[in-house]
Amino acid sequence: MKLYDFAMAPNSRRVRIFIAEKNIKVPVEQVDLLSGENLEEKYRKKNQFCLVPTLELDDGTCIDEAPAICSYLESCYPEPRLLGTTPLEIAHVQSWDRHMENQGLACVGEMFRNGFAGFKNRSLPGRDGDKAIPDLIERGRRGVEFFYEHLESRLQQSKYIAGDTYSLADITAFCAIEFATTLRMPTPEGNTKSRSWYDSVAQRPATKA
Numbered sequence: 001m002k003l004y005d006f007a008m009a010p011n012s013r014r015v016r017i018f019i020a021e022k023n024i025k026v027p028v029e030q031v032d033l034l035s036g037e038n039l040e041e042k043y044r045k046k047n048q049f050c051l052v053p054t055l056e057l058d059d060g061t062c063i064d065e066a067p068a069i070c071s072y073l074e075s076c077y078p079e080p081r082l083l084g085t086t087p088l089e090i091a092h093v094q095s096w097d098r099h100m101e102n103q104g105l106a107c108v109g110e111m112f113r114n115g116f117a118g119f120k121n122r123s124l125p126g127r128d129g130d131k132a133i134p135d136l137i138e139r140g141r142r143g144v145e146f147f148y149e150h151l152e153s154r155l156q157q158s159k160y161i162a163g164d165t166y167s168l169a170d171i172t173a174f175c176a177i178e179f180a181t182t183l184r185m186p187t188p189e190g191n192t193k194s195r196s197w198y199d200s201v202a203q204r205p206a207t208k209a
């Protein structure tokens, strides 16, 4: 197996952390998104959508989309469980992971892609020629505020995001927060449950991946 990754990309970081939590070794190959290596023919053959992460199996089969890669790895290496065990837990992990991606990562991405000079003609991931729209920076910022508000309200009721146990949903939220923090949007001071959840997740060795 091999993971196509870009060290700064939050979506491939989700998979790196997941792999580290499973305590398995997967070789990693960097694809430089900043120079547009992901848009070149060589990588397009691995992933027609030109996104990282991609997991390539030993027979050359490629799997994309971070949650699908994690689901494959969970089937191959079931312990520790990170996608739930019972039908209800599995559903909650999927639902919360999607919220953390759609309301967290996607909104930070919107701020970043429409504000970063290097992407002024690459405002959509995996594509070239889409001009940045400065107004979307503000929409992204409002989306991140909404994400923080809902995260806090969830963590007032639940130890981890999807329930009693740590899961991919926590990994995705953690990656979204770290990405938002680089854009000077850390978790608000008053969001005490989110801040203590973040501190405990940040102590897990896998989050260094």
Ligand SMILES: N[C@@H](CCC(=O)N[C@@H](CS)C(=O)NCC(=O)O)C(=O)O
Pocket (backbone or CB within 6 Å): 009, 010, 011, 012, 033, 038, 050, 051, 052, 053, 064, 065, 066, 067, 122, 124, 125, 126, 127
């Ligand atoms: N839904 C996808 C999102 C993948 C994605 O957007 N990856 C970004 C990096 S975080 C990317 O490859 N961007 C390519 C680009 O910037 O052109 C997943 O879960 O893997």
